[in-house]
Amino acid sequence: MSEDLSSPDQRKIIHIDMDAFFASVEQLDHPEWQGLALAVGGGGSRGVVSAASYEARKFGVRSAMSGIIAKRLCPHLIFAKPRFDRYKEISDQIRSIFMEYTSLVEPLSLDEAFLDVSEYPSATLIAEEIRAKIKNQTGLTASAGISINKFLAKIASDWNKPDGQKTLPPEEVLRFLETLDVKKFHGIGKQTKLKMYKLGIYTGKDLKGKNLDFLVDHFGKAGNHYFQVVRGIHHSPVKPHRIPKSVGAERTFENNLSSELFLEEKLKNIATLLEDRLAKNKVAGKTITLKIKYSDFKQHTRSKTGSLFLSSKELIFEHAKELLYQEKLLNSVRLVGISLSNLNTLKKEKKTKADNLDPQLSLPF
Secondary structure, X not given: XXXXXXXXXXXXXXXXXXXXXXXXXXXXXXXXXXXXOEEEEOOOOOOEXXXXXXXXXXXXXXXXXXXXXXXXXXXXXXXXXXXXXXXXXXXXXXXXXXXXXXXXXXXXXXXXXXXXXXXXOOHHHHHHHHHHHHHHHHOOOEXXXXXXXXXXXXXXXXXXXXXXXXXXXXXXXXXXXXXOEHXXXXXXXXXXXXXXXXOOOOEHHHHHOOOHHHHHHHHXXXXXXXXXXXXXXXXXXXXXXXXXXXEEEXXXXXXXXXXXXXXXXXXXXXXXXXXXXXXXXXXXXXXXXXXXXXXXXXXXXXXEEEEEEEOOHHHHHHHHHHHHOOOOOOOOEEEEEEEEEEEOOHHHXXXXXXXXXXXXXXXXX
16 A cells, blocks of 8 residues: 655645643743743642743643642743633634645644645745744744645654754655654554554554554554555545635735736736635635735725626726726835625525534645
8 A cells, every 4th residue: 555755746844843832832921931941820739830941841740740840840830821812813813824835724722833835836935934923923932844745744843842843745745654653643642652662663664564454453543544644645634623704815026016907917926826725615706806905014995896706817907907907006016815795604504504614723845
């Protein structure tokens, strides 16, 4: 059983994981705590650590640990009361950054998400750009893993933490997995790891050496999963949790543009990209908005609503061009974007509620 991991239609998945998110937010909002061992959670007799700063982790403090044990390991540990409203506020800000690049975003929690960026030439560069934008807009750092599926991207995001990233391109996947300790495989917990060790399975190469029947006999249904992922196979797509209210695409230019004629060409490319995103989401929109950000970072938008739903790149471009010439440019332009809202999602929303769906959320790499 095999799969061509260098196939040109292979997905490009980014896993973004915020670094010690809750603790980092507390250190951001309380500068006097920066660089100190900090735990978010209760330090009393029944207190439990929700998150620990990297300074605290050096002493062995971990999430889900009792506050008493954490204090014993790190006597100078500072305990901060959780502020989930604040964490949610920043998480929403980070998620809005993701949506600037793709509508295919699958949040796993407040501090991590998968992004499908298959439409871009380089997922590595997109991950770098997203991490830089998160740092610039929130003051927090994020790590990223980039590969051909969600399983591999999640493994890779742990590799250069904190504030780093790792790319696993198709041609390196199998070699990388063979050298990996099985405890590094996402989904293999402490008990499963010990069971594998007792069976002589220490590395991906050892795991790959076991046939499907052996793995199913010893690990049940999970055996099939292990058989697949050690061969770099994981077909689960990125699944957005919510029906989008709008779908858009935008581009920041390397050099500012001062002519509508030059911007027209950029709009054509963005319209093509937007057509693809609309198709993936199986939606169309009646309201089109043109976003223009000038070289002085001032941002203007121009919108119009028609009677028909738009989804084709030709119609999107024609309407965007009309909006472009609606007013004269005020300055040179550094970014332009097109979005469609007033989407045909009403029936989908009703279906989602009725079905009670679970809310859980070769090109270069």
